Amino acid sequence: MGRLVMKFGGTSVANIDRIRNAARHVKREVDAGHDVAVVVSAMAGKTNELVEWCRDASPMHDAREYDAVVASGEQVTAGLLAIVLQGLGIQARSWQGWQIPIRTSDAHASARILEIDGADLINRFRERKEVAVIAGFQGINPQTGRITTLGRGGSDTTAVALAAALEADLCEIYTDVPGVFTADPRVVPTAHRIPRISFEEMLEIAATGGRVLSLRSVEFARNHHVPLLVRSSFTWEPGTVVTEEDPSMEQPVVSAVTHDTSQAKITLSGVADRPGIAAALFRHLADRSINVDMIVQNISHHGTTDISFTVPRDDVEASREVAASMLDTLGAAEVVTDEGVATVSLVGAGMKTHPGVTATMFETLAAEGINIEMISTSPIRISCMVRAEVAERAVQVLHGAFELDAPS
């Protein structure tokens, strides 16, 4: 008998039938004798509806009121799942963030979890084997007593933080796909589920286009040593375990091929090649909360250089403004934006000990006539920027070249 946190995303609780289906997964674990805490998202579409109402009420809406409105979505799902579980004869009780409490920072709409008091929930496990159904995505600001929300992907973070607070043996993330795949199966039909992957690889996958888990929840899980199991709520397949790297096992050279079409490239040409120039630019972008991913600076010709960087497509206009306002400071000639790009990445813990992956990647792309516009690497990842229209082809050929098509 162990202790388990089970998290169900919006599509897994989209209506009462799906909530009933989620309840059957919970019942399986309860019947196996485990202590179970369940974290739920809002029913699919509900959060967007609530956000839309807030925007409609006022474009400059107060984040404290936004949080009070938007947190209601998870509250409804938690109550409904508790009712369904009770109907199956399982002791269950719903909990909102303020009731546990889940104490957060005061950064409304993007609060950070500071502390979760799990004592009451653990007592209820012991005394009555009661399942705790927790509204994800939310907490309370202990100074003001106001509801806070954690921002997008917040329910995953709630689940992982709760698993840490309850010293759970496992945090199961139920979603609409059966695990983490070697590539997006819609792009690569031969892609297959990865049975086990390290936190580090999962972080790189999440950062380069894999949408299964939020970056933030994986970071939290790694930092707090909470093993994750990603699986589908619609099938009973075994899913993907995300856990510490096992140094005794040989790592696959490449675990997954990811792609991301949500970024855009911005290039400043004719930038004066002086120390501190790039620093000034990226400081100004950071001040606008713009998340810069890749950065490439070409070698200097005649005392000027080009700087290219990528930003989320939503931030293109703001980034262009920042760059344009600095043309004089930078001594730059012009700003060019390019939304027709995509990044294709290889992720694999084995890369650390296998030289030649980069060469194989470039050769494979070259053989297909795919041009590489930018390159960025980490010890366990290589990302190449290519034209968006050839991104899927790039993923397909790389998936084949690194022998991911065969079941592992």
Add this chain to the structure above:
Amino acid sequence: MGRLVMKFGGTSVANIDRIRNAARHVKREVDAGHDVAVVVSAMAGKTNELVEWCRDASPMHDAREYDAVVASGEQVTAGLLAIVLQGLGIQARSWQGWQIPIRTSDAHASARILEIDGADLINRFRERKEVAVIAGFQGINPQTGRITTLGRGGSDTTAVALAAALEADLCEIYTDVPGVFTADPRVVPTAHRIPRISFEEMLEIAATGGRVLSLRSVEFARNHHVPLLVRSSFTWEPGTVVTEEDPSMEQPVVSAVTHDTSQAKITLSGVADRPGIAAALFRHLADRSINVDMIVQNISHHGTTDISFTVPRDDVEASREVAASMLDTLGAAEVVTDEGVATVSLVGAGMKTHPGVTATMFETLAAEGINIEMISTSPIRISCMVRAEVAERAVQVLHGAFELDAPS
């Protein structure tokens, strides 16, 4: 400058445009210098949707979880109205029942308000002229920390209780009609708004089919001496003041003609005419929480009698079961139910000092050929049961007979 509680019902906050309209009413009072607390219902239809989900999740749903789910409707409206008010440049903050707190009994789904701590809200009036926007219909069980709801009409009760706690000068109830009318204007086109009415008359109107205010909120207002103003949120008409009877003013003999088609009649025939027989029947009905309104027992023939009573139509089946199970005990022959009835009532504080109202009522109905099946009276009300199909005609002729057609 005074202190005001303003309550907006579901149709008055059914969408963002209507919430904006409600906000304009609030702004008018804020601009006049008043302290303002606003109580809101859920957007029209929202509570029914949430209730439906709970029923769908399990027919025997736990009332504590039902409350957690259903209370979310008012929470959303409160946040949205606070956002809209802020957009108009008004300091505003939303409050849920547990935040104030509004402490209630532990009767989940039909809790009673025990205590409202208004100190923090009053401080915020004083220190920053901040409008409090309060989610109606809900509170917290102080023993368990769980959300409770007050049952149907609960937001009116929240408003009145809050007005008492804040020692407000007036509690304004904004709804979709411009006040309390001498009869339902859909039935009597010449019916007109009553500018001022006593709590006692309002109680009788609410109890006999007037749907504008819930019986419970009027009782609370009378007991706590909170004057009410019922008005439309869609027009700027002056509405109806509900307040203490003014003994110095002459009362109209009849203030309003009401009708109610939501009741059914149940008759037990051949009941043994012995002491305690009727008591046993009505005790059993009360044990099933069935609200009996009129009761008539005919004079005895040969040691048996007939007992007729009315119950809400939703309770007909349960009442029939109770009565049928007692046929032996009662020595009764049979149970007959009749859903084709309606009650028509005259309400007026002046009846106390004007004999002859009953006679005029009966004569008026007789002249129209309308048969009276049962009669029930209070010092300021006379109710007659008639066939449902002639109820509207009865209202029309009584409205004319008591000279209510002319503006008062």
